[in-house]
Amino acid sequence: MSKRNRKGDDLILALDLGGTHFRLALADESGEVLSHYEDLTFAGKGPEQGIRRIVGAAREMLSGTDTGSLRGMGVAAAGLIDCEAGVLLTSPNMQSWYKSPLKEILERELKMPVWVGNDANLAALGEHMFGAGRDSDDMIYITVSTGIGGGVIAGGELLSGSCGFAGELGHMTIDVNGPRCKCGNVGCLEVMASGTAIARLAVERLEDGEESAIADLVDGDLDRVTAEVVAGAAKSGDTLAKEVMQTAATNLGVGVVNMVHIFNPVLVIIGGGVSKAGDLIFEPVRRVVAERIMPDIEVRILPAYLGDDSGLLGAVALVLRNTA
Ligand SMILES: [Zn+2]
Numbered sequence: 543m544s545k546r547n548r549k550g551d552d553l554i555l556a557l558d559l560g561g562t563h564f565r566l567a568l569a570d571e572s573g574e575v576l577s578h579y580e581d582l583t584f585a586g587k588g589p590e591q592g593i594r595r596i597v598g599a600a601r602e603m604l605s606g607t608d609t610g611s612l613r614g615m616g617v618a619a620a621g622l623i624d625c626e627a628g629v630l631l632t633s634p635n636m637q638s639w640y641k642s643p644l645k646e647i648l649e650r651e652l653k654m655p656v657w658v659g660n661d662a663n664l665a666a667l668g669e670h671m672f673g674a675g676r677d678s679d680d681m682i683y684i685t686v687s688t689g690i691g692g693g694v695i696a697g698g699e700l701l702s703g704s705c706g707f708a709g710e711l712g713h714m715t716i717d718v719n720g721p722r723c724k725c726g727n728v729g730c731l732e733v734m735a736s737g738t739a740i741a742r743l744a745v746e747r748l749e750d751g752e753e754s755a756i757a758d759l760v761d762g763d764l765d766r767v768t769a770e771v772v773a774g775a776a777k778s779g780d781t782l783a784k785e786v787m788q789t790a791a792t793n794l795g796v797g798v799v800n801m802v803h804i805f806n807p808v809l810v811i812i813g814g815g816v817s818k819a820g821d822l823i824f825e826p827v828r829r830v831v832a833e834r835i836m837p838d839i840e841v842r843i844l845p846a847y848l849g850d851d852s853g854l855l856g857a858v859a860l861v862l863r864n865t866a
Contacts (some may be wrong), residue, residue, distance in 0.1 A: 558853035561635025616857030664856025666693025673847035685814035737769035795830025813846025
């Protein structure tokens with residue numbers, strides 16, 4: 543771990559807590575990461591071990607730092623969060639962390655104020671403060687990867703709803719007769735347009751006996767079909783892969799149309815692993831939006847700027863918002 547603070551700015555400790563890895567960073571007020579650390583969360587073994595590793599890494603990162611310059615810690619966690627209490631309520635990839643009081647434990651162990659938020663919500667705040675949405679007080683951020691999450695910035699503020707659950711953009715219904723979603727609903731945007739959906743749509747057609755280069759790319763093992771494999775085949779000109787990407791991106795576009803009509807953003811930012819497919823995603827989304835939104839509404843659709851750091855910088859932004 544290296545550390546520097548050339549400008550004498552206040553410092554913020556940021557944690558991006560996922561089911562597989564956690565990432566810890568010390569950043570300044572401009573969002574510049576001064577030091578960074580990543581390790582395994584061991585989410586399946588319950589919160590004690592994971593939190594101990596996080597606290598240990600944070601203490602090491604802060605050793606030698608003037609604690610008077612620390613504004614506090616922000617935590618971007620993958621799951622539903624009680625933002626007031628800083629409790630991780632439920633998380634599909636961290637089920638044994640059910641109702642973990644992250645704020646209480648981290649404040650006690652690290653002796654600084656801690657704020658906790660949903661990672662996709664905070665990524666929206668991060669893009670708004672440091673990324674593609676810097677000049678946009680009304681914007682939406684969508685992350686499309688294994689699942690679909692997001693956040694809504696309205697009038698310069700992160701929309702949180704009555705208990706912090708606002709911005710669950712992946713669970714708007716796109717197809718009333720669609721497949722079952724893990725949230726309990728059917729036909730959610732997440733089961734119609736996520737990376738998981740792209741893989742499923744491709745596998746269904748391969749199982750029906752359709753020809754595609756995808757089968758060769760995974761040596762016939764359909765369990766190995768991922769959105770990345772499908773996107774790669776599409777870029778090489780494979781017809782089935784191109785159609786699957788088109789279907790998923792069209793569904794995503796329909797979701798964006800719904801969001802635009804509800805929130806009237808000037809900007810919709812799309813990030814997450816699936817967005818790396820570039821024009822395969824962005825062209826159909828832009829076309830569907832142009833075809834379906836009400837006349838006179840204007841909105842730009844842009845790729846995310848912060849990439850893998852969106853959660854971390856969102857956590858930094860959360861602390862800045864609460865200590866301004
Ligand atoms: Zn759902």
